[in-house]
Amino acid sequence: MTAFAGLERGSQGPAQPPPDSGKTRGRWTPYFLLLPGMAWLAVFFIVPVVFLVSMSLQTGNIVDGYELTWNFGTYGDAITQYWDQFVRSFIYALIATVAALLIAYPLAYAIAFKAGRFKNLLLVMVIAPFFTSFLIRTLAWQVILQSDGIVVGIMEKLHIISLLQWLQLLPTDQVIFSPFAVITGLTYNFLPFMTLPLYASLERLDPRLLEAGGDLYARPFTSFRKITLPLSMPGVVAGTLLTFIPAAGDYINSHLLGNTSTTMIGQVIDGQFLRVLDYPTASALSVTLMATIVILVAVYVWRAGTEELV
Amino acid sequence: MSLDSLDPTQPAPVQESTNGDEVSGDLVLTRVTKEFGTFKAVDDIDLTIPQGSFFALLGPSGCGKTTTLRMVAGLEHPTVGRISIGSTDITGTKPYKRPVNTVFQSYALFPHMDVYENVAFGLRRRRKKDVKKQVDEVLELTELTALSRRKPAQLSGGQQQRVALARAIVNRPGVLLLDEPLGALDLKLRRQMQVELKRIQTEVGLTFVHVTHDQEEAMTMADTIAVMNAGRIEQMGAPVELYEAPRTTFVANFLGQSNMVDCTITSTAGDRLIADMHGTSVAMLTARSTVTSGKLLLGIRPEKLHVITDEVPAGDLDVVKGGVITDSSFIGVSTQYLVRMPWGQELMVFHQNRDTARVLAPGTPVTLAWSPEHAFGLSAEQDAHAGVETVDEAAS
Numbered sequence: 001m002t003a004f005a006g007l008e009r010g011s012q013g014p015a016q017p018p019p020d021s022g023k024t025r026g027r028w029t030p031y032f033l034l035l036p037g038m039a040w041l042a043v044f045f046i047v048p049v050v051f052l053v054s055m056s057l058q059t060g061n062i063v064d065g066y067e068l069t070w071n072f073g074t075y076g077d078a079i080t081q082y083w084d085q086f087v088r089s090f091i092y093a094l095i096a097t098v099a100a101l102l103i104a105y106p107l108a109y110a111i112a113f114k115a116g117r118f119k120n121l122l123l124v125m126v127i128a129p130f131f132t133s134f135l136i137r138t139l140a141w142q143v144i145l146q147s148d149g150i151v152v153g154i155m156e157k158l159h160i161i162s163l164l165q166w167l168q169l170l171p172t173d174q175v176i177f178s179p180f181a182v183i184t185g186l187t188y189n190f191l192p193f194m195t196l197p198l199y200a201s202l203e204r205l206d207p208r209l210l211e212a213g214g215d216l217y218a219r220p221f222t223s224f225r226k227i228t229l230p231l232s233m234p235g236v237v238a239g240t241l242l243t244f245i246p247a248a249g250d251y252i253n254s255h256l257l258g259n260t261s262t263t264m265i266g267q268v269i270d271g272q273f274l275r276v277l278d279y280p281t282a283s284a285l286s287v288t289l290m291a292t293i294v295i296l297v298a299v300y301v302w303r304a305g306t307e308e309l310v
Numbered sequence: 311m312s313l314d315s316l317d318p319t320q321p322a323p324v325q326e327s328t329n330g331d332e333v334s335g336d337l338v339l340t341r342v343t344k345e346f347g348t349f350k351a352v353d354d355i356d357l358t359i360p361q362g363s364f365f366a367l368l369g370p371s372g373c374g375k376t377t378t379l380r381m382v383a384g385l386e387h388p389t390v391g392r393i394s395i396g397s398t399d400i401t402g403t404k405p406y407k408r409p410v411n412t413v414f415q416s417y418a419l420f421p422h423m424d425v426y427e428n429v430a431f432g433l434r435r436r437r438k439k440d441v442k443k444q445v446d447e448v449l450e451l452t453e454l455t456a457l458s459r460r461k462p463a464q465l466s467g468g469q470q471q472r473v474a475l476a477r478a479i480v481n482r483p484g485v486l487l488l489d490e491p492l493g494a495l496d497l498k499l500r501r502q503m504q505v506e507l508k509r510i511q512t513e514v515g516l517t518f519v520h521v522t523h524d525q526e527e528a529m530t531m532a533d534t535i536a537v538m539n540a541g542r543i544e545q546m547g548a549p550v551e552l553y554e555a556p557r558t559t560f561v562a563n564f565l566g567q568s569n570m571v572d573c574t575i576t577s578t579a580g581d582r583l584i585a586d587m588h589g590t591s592v593a594m595l596t597a598r599s600t601v602t603s604g605k606l607l608l609g610i611r612p613e614k615l616h617v618i619t620d621e622v623p624a625g626d627l628d629v630v631k632g633g634v635i636t637d638s639s640f641i642g643v644s645t646q647y648l649v650r651m652p653w654g655q656e657l658m659v660f661h662q663n664r665d666t667a668r669v670l671a672p673g674t675p676v677t678l679a680w681s682p683e684h685a686f687g688l689s690a691e692q693d694a695h696a697g698v699e700t701v702d703e704a705a706s
Binding site for chain 2: 206208209211212213214215216217218219220222226227230231
């Protein structure tokens with residue numbers, strides 16, 4: 001959006017542009033700058049999406065080949081068959097997003113305002129998990145959450161296990177291979193994506209605004225609620241999107257930390273594409289997932305009304 | 311416009327004065343010191359600011375004036391000393407419980423709220439009734455009614471400044487603090503806002519404490535000025551008093567310009583001191599000197615000096631002969647001369663162009679004369695140039 005606004009302004013230029021060749025060349029500069037990005041998007045996003053949508057409307061099989069028959073029935077069948085996995089994916093992603101927000105907000109706040117000279121060190125520590133592969137980090141949670149481990153022991157002592165059972169996140173006594181373990185994995189894996197945008201928006205906040213709040217009779221908590229929180233909303237929106245979107249389509253956490261009744265839609269798509277080799281169903285599920293996320297995100301951004309924020 | 315509710319001369323309703331919310335009275339700082347590590351930002355100052363006055367804390371950057379202000383606001387805590395408003399000690403009171411509001415240098419307007427909500431913020435926090443009525447009144451007073459639904463980012467510097475002011479005065483604080491409120495505005499707008507601020511202060515009758523490094527701004531607006539230097543108050547008084555009878559070289563140089571000449575007191579004659587100025591005998595009023603014997607610095611403002619090219623007119627004048635003009639610049643209302651005296655010092659003279667302008671060329675021999683009542687005497691045990699460089703620094 002901003003890129004186009006910039007182009008418009010640039011093309012209008014000054015009121016009376018002097019007709020020299022330098023100006024004419026300058027007018028095309030923004031388009032040249034956009035070219036690599038546009039090319040990348042065309043090759044790696046638009047073409048695959050067109051291909052994906054087309055595949056979802058084809059019939060046939062891997063041996064005899066596929067034919068475009070505009071078979072919309074695949075969508076109905078796929079959605080009906082995998083409805084539970086769809087719903088589960090969005091619920092898990094939602095819980096993981098809320099959990100990540102609750103963990104990341106105080107963390108980002110502390111780094112932005114209270115860390116002093118440890119600020120950079122703490123930021124590196126937030127990013128440090130990226131030095132190891134996503135897969136390895138998720139596998140590590142199998143060890144952390146194993147039944148005779150320290151973590152589970154502490155959780156038992158603190159009655160967290162019974163709380164989780166009451167919340168129906170733990171069907172049995174086992175912590176690993178449960179909905180709780182899957183959500184924990186999702187929360188952990190996407191925490192940096194939540195923390196960094198929050199930190200960026202909090203760090204930008206002028207501490208003098210909080211002084212002004214205090215000066216105008218706002219207690220510290222009121223200042224937080226009326227000033228800090230609204231001004232960090234762009235970070236909250238960015239962080240929740242960066243967490244929710246990949247979490248909803250994730251297929252690793254459920255695969256490594258869950259069981260057959262925690263299957264998420266990403267796993268189903270993975271299986272349909274690579275093992276069942278039912279390309280149309282896999283494509284239909286992918287397109288549905290994508291469309292649902294786009295709609296949810298559009299409603300969310302619209303409701304959050306961040307465009308009013310500076 | 312109705313400003314009855316903002317008029318402090320009317321007695322406050324009883325229920326308001328008993329809830330401790332509406333503290334008023336003189337602002338008193340008693341032996342206040344603030345140290346940052348080993349640095350004394352504010353060094354043992356005593357200050358009484360009468361209720362309803364427009365008070366200016368004037369000084370160069372780093373003199374401790376902003377620290378003093380922040381201590382009154384509760385944003386810094388004094389290392390030693392007490393701060394009170396009327397009979398209420400507020401030294402340890404949290405900022406959000408103080409009957410003090412601040413117009414910040416950067417304005418610190420809430421960017422996500424419109425003008426109306428910015429102004430209503432303080433009233434809402436204290437759960438006041440009639441928020442709308444009070445906000446509308448103040449918006450009218452500050453001529454912001456038409457802009458009430460704009461966001462701060464959509465306002466000009468001068469408008470933002472007025473919002474910052476409205477947001478503070480709407481709370482009718484016991485003391486209103488202004489931290490270099492006009493510093494970000496251009497010269498023309500600053501002049502306009504000076505008049506505006508003074509008008510608003512007169513209308514609402516609140517105690518204004520204004521921090522500035524601009525001596526002209528302080529003199530234009532304030533009833534009383536305290537000149538601060540290196541954490542201490544050098545001198546306090548009405549602008550005219552400070553300008554006409556400075557008691558330190560810092561004040562003499564920081565407020566306007568001064569010529570400082572080394573002299574030695576030789577005798578007294580009635581209410582006058584007779585001093586030797588490099589061989590010439592000059593007189594001055596004893597009451598206008600901080601020393602009465604020995605060495606002194608005789609100060610005289612450039613506009614009080616007369617350049618004389620022919621005969622010295624009769625009258626009660628101190629006269630020093632043998633000057634030579636080294637530089638002259640015509641600036642319209644006046645002509646500025648630099649006159650080299652026989653003892654080598656260059657004195658500055660502002661000559662009002664009351665008659666047809668006649669600019670004396672450099673090299674012209676002149677005699678300088680002034681009325682003994684215009685001179686002031688300062689202790690010679692201080693730097694004659696204190697406050698001179700700091701003016702340039704503050705202006706840049």
